[in-house]
Amino acid sequence: VVTYNTLIAGLCKVGRLDQARQVLESMGEAGCDANIVTFNTLINGLSNANRLEEAVLVMHGMMKRKGCSADAVTYNVVINGFCKSGDVERAYKLLEEMKAAGVSPDTFSYTIMINGLCKSLNFDKADELLHEMISTNCVPNVVTYNTLITGYCKAQNLDRACQLLDVMLKGGCAPDVVTYSAVIDGFCKSGDVQEGFRLFEKMTFRGCRPDVVTYTVLITGLCKAGQLDEACKFLEKMIDAGCMPNPGTYSLVVDGLCKVEKLDIAYELMTVIQEKGCITD
């Protein structure tokens, strides 16, 4: 079964969904019964391809089989599909349906739903779910908090984002590089690059290593603020810190320089970057 599941997952990943489905259907004749993971894998593939009604049909088909019932992953996958497609209401209904069917939502379920609600700017409901999960002894993890924090940052509610960061610190849930990058991005997008750098200092002080995204966020902020010299310096600092920029990172700086007609500096930067062993595209 595991071999089959791996094959189906591979087919789904490259978009050969119909073939994945055929493989699943042929398993019975081959004397190998599909299990819950097999179905979840296919349902996830359909869901990612936005073939949601089909995903639901496969889910229901599976539930009619003997010895097969939907588990938390099954629901999570479909709920996530509806959230990503923008149909948050349908997703929410499925979460209710899940509870009614006696399948307890897990940390993934709540995080997925909270993400959907944040993306549709329904923060009241998102907070409500956070409390609901805590009251049902389902522990929010770093991803759950990151999801909410990102949502609030995008909505430029930085006070609430920082408040949640505090909850994490005090509640023993260590913020990670995603948490910090999200909040730093929030500060930069609000025009306060300074505050972004202050948090950058704090994160390194607390032992959290910035990655390529963290640096890119700050460099983007500097470029948007017209501080191109600083952006260049910071780009070099990043490389010296052992963090390799990807093509997106430095093309952003090069683009910024070109827009203010500092073409010579842009060219110089390219040279420096290449000398440092970065691959330019």
Added chain:
RNA sequence: UACUUAUGAGUAAU
């Protein structure tokens, strides 16, 4: 300790 689900940035020229 095999297989499936959730979170952050950038993405130009034509």
